[in-house]
Amino acid sequence: MVIKKQNDIPSSEITDEKLYFNRRNFLKTAAVAAAGATAYTLFSKKNSSAFAQDNNSWKPANPSKFDTTETLTPYKDVTTYNNFYEFGVDKSDPSENAWRLTTTPWTVEVDGNVKKPAIYHLEDFVKPYKLEDRIYRMRCVEGWSMVIPWLGFPLSDIIKRAEPTAAAKFVAFQTLYRPNEMMGQQNNVLQWPYVEGLRMDEAMNPLTILAVGLYGKTLPKQDGAPLRLVVPWKYGFKGIKSIVKISFVGNQPPTSWNRYAPNEYGFYSNVNPNVDHPRWSQARERRIGEFFKRPTLMFNGYGDQVASMYSGMDLRKYF
Ligand code: MTE
Numbered sequence: 609m610v611i612k613k614q615n616d617i618p619s620s621e622i623t624d625e626k627l628y629f630n631r632r633n634f635l636k637t638a639a640v641a642a643a644g645a646t647a648y649t650l651f652s653k654k655n656s657s658a659f660a661q662d663n664n665s666w667k668p669a670n671p672s673k674f675d676t677t678e679t680l681t682p683y684k685d686v687t688t689y690n691n692f693y694e695f696g697v698d699k700s701d702p703s704e705n706a707w708r709l710t711t712t713p714w715t716v717e718v719d720g721n722v723k724k725p726a727i728y729h730l731e732d733f734v735k736p737y738k739l740e741d742r743i744y745r746m747r748c749v750e751g752w753s754m755v756i757p758w759l760g761f762p763l764s765d766i767i768k769r770a771e772p773t774a775a776a777k778f779v780a781f782q783t784l785y786r787p788n789e790m791m792g793q794q795n796n797v798l799q800w801p802y803v804e805g806l807r808m809d810e811a812m813n814p815l816t817i818l819a820v821g822l823y824g825k826t827l828p829k830q831d832g833a834p835l836r837l838v839v840p841w842k843y844g845f846k847g848i849k850s851i852v853k854i855s856f857v858g859n860q861p862p863t864s865w866n867r868y869a870p871n872e873y874g875f876y877s878n879v880n881p882n883v884d885h886p887r888w889s890q891a892r893e894r895r896i897g898e899f900f901k902r903p904t905l906m907f908n909g910y911g912d913q914v915a916s917m918y919s920g921m922d923l924r925k926y927f
Pocket of ligand 1: 689690691692693694748749783802830831832843844845846847848849850
């Protein structure tokens, strides 16, 4: 690997500034295409063979203590009923259009208030970490929900490696901007690129992961390949897809849906059945595949792990 060889750079990822800028220049010139020729082999055979199209027989190869035992949403629904406005605004648009996205080579830039800024090839970004199947309830702000077996690793792994300074209070994320492949970016339905953010303690919470797969397989493009955020106690739009940049910042960063409609979509966006969306109730949800609606749970049922982060905050004001 030209930019960072797995064998000759330790996973502690010490990157002095000179090397960093050399890497940047290198990236800007010819290196990306050459490096991308290296196979991206994240997944073991064991993982792939554990996969089944009808989720009934699928079992996690790498279960985690955070997994819910609820019935999984079928793979077909997880991969054909999507929100990914870069590929269109209808639920079926992402699965129809996302094939246009080139995901190799892929780089992720880590910058801001950190001791170790760097630009990684995806493979090097992910390789040091143990992937787990994280079976999470997911609740969309539009009132539907799914149970999705993500494959990923804690965001805190990345944060520890970057070594944020005391000035880092929030983490900002950015999606790829490439309008010739993401045709949705050719119109102004949202301000591009899509951006999201978390407070540092939210980013460090063990439930917060970066996903590179689902159902034990590589992440489909419509679900945010090759790398997306998953924050199960927040509405789904916090789960920014196809991430190319992670920045450690001092102030609360802008978020795409808050920019679009600040009175409808707050920065925190914790699942809260007691705070209605201005145009609809959030008290109930429809689990995809079920007929009757079910009550929505505070923090999407993850209160034990996350409620303490918000003690003393008025969650109606900080919605
Ligand atoms: N990320 C980007 N870059 N663009 C988007 O339009 N949509 C968000 C979120 N991440 C979106 C995004 C919304 S509104 C939801 S509900 C989830 O992705 C949907 O994720 P899924 O399609 O994998 O279920």
